[in-house]
Amino acid sequence: MEVCIAGTGSYVPEKILTNEELATLVDTSDEWIVTRTGIKERRIAAEGEYTSHMAAKAAERALEQAGIAAEDIELIIVATITPDTFTPATACYVQQMLGAKRAVAFDISAACSGFLYAMKLSKRMISDGAFKNALIIGAEKLSAFVNWEDRGTCVLFGDGAGAAVLRRAEPGEGSILATEMGTDGNLTHLLNIPGGGSACPITPENAGKHLASLAMLGKEVFKHAVIRMKEAAEKVIERSGLQPEQIACVIPHQANLRIIDAIADRLAVPNERVFVNLHKYGNTSAAAVAIALDEANRSGAFKRGDHIVLVVFGAGLTWAAAAVRW
Numbered sequence: 001m002e003v004c005i006a007g008t009g010s011y012v013p014e015k016i017l018t019n020e021e022l023a024t025l026v027d028t029s030d031e032w033i034v035t036r037t038g039i040k041e042r043r044i045a046a047e048g049e050y051t052s053h054m055a056a057k058a059a060e061r062a063l064e065q066a067g068i069a070a071e072d073i074e075l076i077i078v079a080t081i082t083p084d085t086f087t088p089a090t091a092c093y094v095q096q097m098l099g100a101k102r103a104v105a106f107d108i109s110a111a112c113s114g115f116l117y118a119m120k121l122s123k124r125m126i127s128d129g130a131f132k133n134a135l136i137i138g139a140e141k142l143s144a145f146v147n148w149e150d151r152g153t154c155v156l157f158g159d160g161a162g163a164a165v166l167r168r169a170e171p172g173e174g175s176i177l178a179t180e181m182g183t184d185g186n187l188t189h190l191l192n193i194p195g196g197g198s199a200c201p202i203t204p205e206n207a208g209k210h211l212a213s214l215a216m217l218g219k220e221v222f223k224h225a226v227i228r229m230k231e232a233a234e235k236v237i238e239r240s241g242l243q244p245e246q247i248a249c250v251i252p253h254q255a256n257l258r259i260i261d262a263i264a265d266r267l268a269v270p271n272e273r274v275f276v277n278l279h280k281y282g283n284t285s286a287a288a289v290a291i292a293l294d295e296a297n298r299s300g301a302f303k304r305g306d307h308i309v310l311v312v313f314g315a316g317l318t319w320a321a322a323a324v325r326w
């Protein structure tokens with residue numbers, strides 16, 4: 001059974017934090033951030049605005065575009081590393097906010113790769129007949145898990161959410177043609193939030209040490225990102241029988257413009273067919289590729305019948321790709 005993407009949506013908070021403003025908080029500059037990453041500004045969630053709120057807003061837009069009512073959604077998967085609470089899952093809050101009473105709802109944690117992990121999972125759950133449709137969401141409030149005194153990480157991340165509605169495809173409609181996922185648990189130390197879990201609870205003694213903040217060995221992550229994203233994209237391109245010139249749009253994880261350029265180069269896809277919005281939002285982890293998909297979709301970067309490739313990479317290390325006929 002073919003599964004199509006029937007609608008996309010996204011939401012970013014109103015508050016913009018520019019590189020210039022960040023340079024008043026830590027020893028950095030617009031020039032350093034733009035040259036090394038391509039990021040100009042990022043969005044920061046308001047106080048009292050949680051991951052679930054952003055997720056629900058993105059979801060409403062995706063449902064509207066898909067023409068499916070919330071009460072008809074059967075499955076909700078939220079990909080996040082910044083849940084509202086450890087338990088219940090953020091997807092449960094989203095189900096309540098949307099009024100999606102019939103939906104089974106749960107979260108997955110695969111960092112920046114989470115949205116495409118959710119895509120593969122829900123595609124399978126629809127095509128094996130268990131569900132008619134699914135709402136998949138990548139949503140993050142990374143501003144709550146960033147050490148605002150660490151210039152090496154705080155300049156990179158932002159908040160936001162993106163969503164897509166998947167359903168059984170009618171003949172002649174689009175289709176998710178191929179998916180790929182991978183994990184290398186030997187490299188957990190390259191990128192993590194070390195504290196706040198059962199391995200290292202936050203206590204009064206360690207509370208000031210920023211252990212519940214993102215920590216990253218950037219150069220190492222960069223190297224693996226380029227290799228793994230290229231391999232994953234090549235696999236889904238090959239499996240769906242596409243040539244690079246048949247790809248209307250590549251939508252990569254939005255972490256660093258230099259990583260994106262390196263991948264476009266290795267895949268032999270011209271830069272104008274690679275969607276980039278990280279200058280506006282920074283790295284929003286699981287939300288990044290979902291927001292980019294929605295913006296690319298709504299801006300006409302591809303049209304019905306076109307082939308697109310999504311490719312992501314994140315903590316774990318994890319990576320994933322999908323080839324889609326729109």
Ligand code: ACO
Pocket residue numbers: 027028029032033036037111112151152153155156191217218219220221222225255256259283285313314315
């Ligand atoms: N402003 C000014 N200087 C800085 C800043 C800053 N914000 N941050 C670091 N520096 C300094 C460092 O201290 C270092 O100084 P030194 O040479 O005197 O020691 C110098 O700049 C170079 O630092 P590097 O870390 O080596 O810089 P690099 O060129 O590697 O760029 C970056 C860092 C942007 C983080 C890059 O490595 C990168 O993008 N890596 C990939 C990150 C990624 O893709 N993550 C994806 C997954 S995210 C997820 O899963 C949540």
